[in-house]
Amino acid sequence: MAIKDKAGEAKKASIHLAAVPTNIKNNALKAIARALEEKSDQIISANQMDLENAAKDDLAEPLLKRLKFQQDKIKDAIEGINSVIGLEDPVGVTSSALELDKGLELFKVSSPIGVIGIVFESRPDALVQISSLCLKSGNAVMMKGGSEAANTNRILADIISKAGIEAGIPEDWLTLMEARSDVADMLSMDKFIDLIIPRGSNEFVKYIMDNTNIPVLGHADGICHVYIDKLVDIEMAVNIAVDSKCQYVAVCNAAETLLVHKDIAPKVLPELKTALEKKGVEIRGCENTLKIIDVKATTEEDWRTEYLDLIVSVRIVDKLDDAINHINTFGSGHTDVIVTEDKNRGIKFMDYVDSADVFLNCSSRFADGFRYGLGAEVGISTNKIHARGPVGLEGLMIYKWRLVGNGHVVSDYSGTNAKTFTHRPLDKKFNK
Secondary structure (H helix, E strand, O other), rough: OOHHHHHHHHHHHHHHOOOOHHHHHHHHHHHHHHHHHHHHHHHHHHHHHHHHHHHHOOHHHHHHHHHHHOHHHHHHHHHHHHHHHHHOOOOOEEEEEEEEEEEEEEEEEEEOOOOOEEEOOOOHHHHHHHHHHHHHHHOOEEEOOOOOHHHHHHHHHHHHHHHHHHHOOOOOOEEOOOOOOOHHHOOOOOOOOEEEEEEOHHHHHHHHHHHEEEEEEEOOOHHHHHHHHEOHHHHHHHHHHHHHHOOOOOOOOOEEEEEEEEOOHHHHHHHHHHHHHHHHOEEEEEEEHHHOOEEEOHHHHHHHHHOOOOOOEEEEEEOOOHHHHHHHHHOOOOOOEEEEOHHHHHHHHHHHHOEEEHHHHHHHHHHOOOOOOOOOEEEEOOOOOOOEEEOHHHHHEEEEEEEEEEOOHHHHOOOOOOOOOEEEEEOOOOOO
16 A cells, blocks of 8 residues: 555544544553563564664664663563553543633633654654554554664554554554655655654754654754752762763763863762763763863864763853853753752753753653653654653644534624623533
């Protein structure tokens, strides 16, 4: 079937999926979780084939880590699905109700976006997260994964699609595309696809954004910072910096730059150097950093680089404002952290840093849909419209205006004897 025909079928499925009751959606998710567990050996075998092929092709180490989908990742994926099951159904929620006149009531009610197009690299777990969130939110989904994960994506999509359909979800609610040409075709399908969410490298996401008229929800970079303030518990600062950088380096919410206030730098930098080098991190420092610890010198390009590896750049700043200015100049608007004992300085940092996630005294790695209680995430958005930060169910919703009358016509509200609107807030929900 041609990609255009697949997109047309997905559009039809999305209309029906939008009205599927909550209990059927939750039962489908339970069936998917069971199927993943029952067929975990097949999934692991398929993933092992992808890993072996990737190793032969010299795939970069960070991408290899993202590609790996073994028992621990399957367990995490199932846990994510179970978390989504426990979330409230986001469809049909009344966010406002207004009486325009007696018997004429206006409701703003949440509804699915429609067909979500997902393009991702090296992350089979993304397929599970996205499909479960799309199902719960009533959206059909079309996915294109990287060729390096072809075997893993194929078996996951097959398991998830069939389990959903058998539980009452409309056919064609999930479509997996595999041909390289499908991406370009997909980007032109603005008649059928309502939103595209890209997940992958900086260059990859920029390509998607530059080559489609379909709205794109995503982020091009994950250049995250940890700023260590002058008023700080050094042990806490080191622990947060190390976790932010090292807990999992190949992800977009890992820290790439550490900013350190000049007053604390002589005390904290040696501690940081010891802790980071124990983890195998290569440290690159600014001119003033080099005066305190023996590390490689930074270049201007380091401040703009998403390493996704065991590399971190360090800059000493004179004051809090300088840290804020550095982040707003070189950051990607993803996740940025301040470590300080002065809450007021922490609040100022969070007020003035222009990022989707701003943290006080905790690791950047908390920027995650599952950790936020969203069940999972379809991606991270640095956009400033519709959704920002980790995007869960709410980010896959739009709304409809539902107006219920009783023979009301606009002509009664115009002219010399026009009726007036009451515009009275109502404490009620839209009921079918």
